[in-house]
Amino acid sequence: MASQSFDRSHRPTTTLAVRRLRGAVGGRLDLAGTVNRYGPPEAVLRALRTLSPRDVQAQPADAAARLAERYAEVLGVDPEELVAGRGPSDFLRAIAARAPHGSVAVLLPAPAELLSIFPGQGFTCLSGRQIPTLEQVDEALDQADTVIMSNPHALTGVVLDPMTLAEIANRHPASTLVVDETDVEFLSDPGRASLVGTDADNVIVLRSASELSGIGSVRTGVAWSRDRYLLRVVFDPRLASPVSGLDVVATEAALVNRVWADAVRRQLAEDGGWLATALAPLGRVVDDNVTTPYRCVVTDRAEELAAMLTAHGVDVLVLSPAEGMYPGGLRVAAPRVSERAAFTAAVQAITSVPTVLELGVAG
Numbered sequence: 617m618a619s620q621s622f623d624r625s626h627r628p629t630t631t632l633a634v635r636r637l638r639g640a641v642g643g644r645l646d647l648a649g650t651v652n653r654y655g656p657p658e659a660v661l662r663a664l665r666t667l668s669p670r671d672v673q674a675q676p677a678d679a680a681a682r683l684a685e686r687y688a689e690v691l692g693v694d695p696e697e698l699v700a701g702r703g704p705s706d707f708l709r710a711i712a713a714r715a716p717h718g719s720v721a722v723l724l725p726a727p728a729e730l731l732s733i734f735p736g737q738g739f740t741c742l743s744g745r746q747i748p749t750l751e752q753v754d755e756a757l758d759q760a761d762t763v764i765m766s767n768p769h770a771l772t773g774v775v776l777d778p779m780t781l782a783e784i785a786n787r788h789p790a791s792t793l794v795v796d797e798t799d800v801e802f803l804s805d806p807g808r809a810s811l812v813g814t815d816a817d818n819v820i821v822l823r824s825a826s827e828l829s830g831i832g833s834v835r836t837g838v839a840w841s842r843d844r845y846l847l848r849v850v851f852d853p854r855l856a857s858p859v860s861g862l863d864v865v866a867t868e869a870a871l872v873n874r875v876w877a878d879a880v881r882r883q884l885a886e887d888g889g890w891l892a893t894a895l896a897p898l899g900r901v902v903d904d905n906v907t908t909p910y911r912c913v914v915t916d917r918a919e920e921l922a923a924m925l926t927a928h929g930v931d932v933l934v935l936s937p938a939e940g941m942y943p944g945g946l947r948v949a950a951p952r953v954s955e956r957a958a959f960t961a962a963v964q965a966i967t968s969v970p971t972v973l974e975l976g977v978a979g
Contacts, residue, residue: 649933
């Protein structure tokens with residue numbers, strides 16, 4: 617396998633000096649995550665304020681079954697093709713616990729958290745690529761038992777064609793393709809980019825509405841596969857982290873609030889387009905087939921630019937070769953409309969001053 621071995625723990629690359637700067641500056645604009653900054657919808661808060669005794673008393677198995685039913689309605693699939701749990705991260709840890717070391721390929725670039733779950737199993741077919749490609753998926757499935765990827769890509773937002781991904785998976789029936797589709801919820805038409813419902817029975821899709829709904833503290837989601845036996849073997853419910861009735865109440869309210877979701881998706885698409893233009897002074901913006909509300913800037917000055925933005929009250933995520941991003945980069949979530957002026961001012965401030973920010977901390 618053309619893999620890259622990692623010696624570090626894959627924590628996000630943020631220097632001590634940058635962290636101290638973040639703590640020293642008030643009124644921060646946190647654009648390092650991907651949770652929808654317009655959420656949660658009022659329907660979620662209302663549902664939590666009107667909890668019933670039945671919601672609180674629900675046993676974990678009953679709560680998980682109820683969650684699977686709600687997702688089945690939204691995704692248009694049989695509930696028996698779903699396993700409900702604590703979201704994509706928990707599902708990925710379950711895969712890591714069962715898969716023999718060296719049998720998994722994680723397509724690079726990949727988030728630090730994912731690489732910490734599968735240490736030393738990053739895969740790239742061509743050094744220096746900033747985004748996964750269909751060819752990379754094909755080669756990885758040819759060499760590994762299980763291939764892990766995100767679509768849309770978690771660091772750049774690039775979307776690979778789901779029909780072609782299904783065709784590639786069908787060509788490698790002895791391997792399993794696991795696709796984290798968390799960010800597909802941000803797209804204007806999530807179904808068009810999703811592998812849920814594909815005829816390839818060696819595909820597992822991970823879905824969660826938590827980030828779009830702005831309820832990052834509610835860790836819920838489902839794993840889908842046409843192969844029900846595969847689901848039960850990989851995600852044995854007896855070993856899974858339990859889902860609570862409170863989690864289900866919040867998630868149900870988010871899933872059924874489609875009018876709000878459609879409106880916020882339109883707003884986020886506009887915000888993402890605005891961001892792509894606003895980031896241009898910082899470096900090359902990955903913007904091909906990207907409709908998520910975040911963008912990636914490819915630059916060898918990632919640490920320096922992030923520190924300068926931090927000094928001006930804006931936090932972004934630094935990407936490095938440790939995550940497979942060459943020569944480095946920044947992932948930035950789109951600010952809300954009301955925050956655009958502050959973000960623009962920060963970018964203008966760091967691009968109009970030629971001097972390099974000094975990060976030294978007095979003893």
